[in-house]
């Protein structure tokens with residue numbers, strides 16, 4: 001008998017085709033959850049859903065931009081019709097954008113001089129449109145699904161929500177101001193919503209992954225030949241376990257936070273899964 005709390009329950013995962021949430025989706029399916037897989041790229045979702053179904057699981061791929069509230073509402077209606085009401089919501093959609101990152105770690109007078117080296121992008125050069133994109137996808141991209149799917153949870157009076165924070169939620173890393181600002185917001189919103197939804201019996205928590213290589217961060221942390229970039233070396237120098245995380249290493253924390261039977265008194269927390277990054281002073 002499958003005694004998992006996820007067995008037969010509906011879990012909605014945004015950013016399901018991504019590095020971390022595709023692995024979480026497979027694990028929840030293995031534990032018997034019926035999955036709605038949301039993201040913008042249909043092919044990634046279809047392929048994940050096919051794998052899950054091949055292993056005997058249930059998965060419904062739904063192309064949906066989490067910033068489009070009408071599309072998220074349509075997804076909610078489809079999920080309710082095809083799988084049943086959402087009981088677990090995982091807000092994995094998010095991330096950074098190359099154009100919202102500075103190429104330098106601190107200001108130098110060169111940035112404002114005509115002799116600025118080509119390709120240099122300091123804070124004063126940042127395109128505010130790209131800055132806004134990153135803030136929106138990580139903040140409103142979490143808020144909108146919480147508002148739309150959260151109704152199902154609040155109506156039933158149980159279930160839980162898992163958001164994705166970051167090491168940037170605690171202290172901003174150099175070069176990523178929009179992402180850092182947004183992920184600090186995710187922690188605040190997680191706390192806020194946990195208090196708001198407590199009377200409904202709905203718990204809201206977050207994980208804060210340390211450094212897990214994904215398609216985007218690979219370009220920053222690694223060199224083209226697969227070695228470590230200077231930033232990658234710097235990250236590992238501040239990560240006591242001295243390596244990047246593997247997506248499967250998030251599963252324990254994520255499943256535990258979602259599970260009412262094991263973490264029923266845990267709400268409003270953000271749990272770091274970071275190889276010791278936050279504990280290290282780096283000295």
Ligand SMILES: NC(=O)c1ccc[n+]([C@@H]2O[C@H](COP(=O)([O-])OP(=O)(O)OC[C@H]3O[C@@H](n4cnc5c(N)ncnc54)[C@H](OP(=O)(O)O)[C@@H]3O)[C@@H](O)[C@H]2O)c1
Pocket residue numbers: 014015016017018019020021038039040041042044064065066067091092093094095096137141164165166167208209210211212213214215216217
């Ligand atoms: N990897 C890390 O080291 C790390 C560290 C800290 C926090 N995180 C956070 O953990 C979460 C997952 O990260 P990851 O490494 O798995 O990143 P990832 O591989 O880039 O996955 C993110 C997923 O979000 C989807 N997405 C982006 N914008 C979307 C939108 N507007 N609507 C719907 N889906 C959208 C993307 O798919 P489409 O483009 O197809 O929509 C992608 O599948 C993110 O919130 C990230 O910020 C990651």
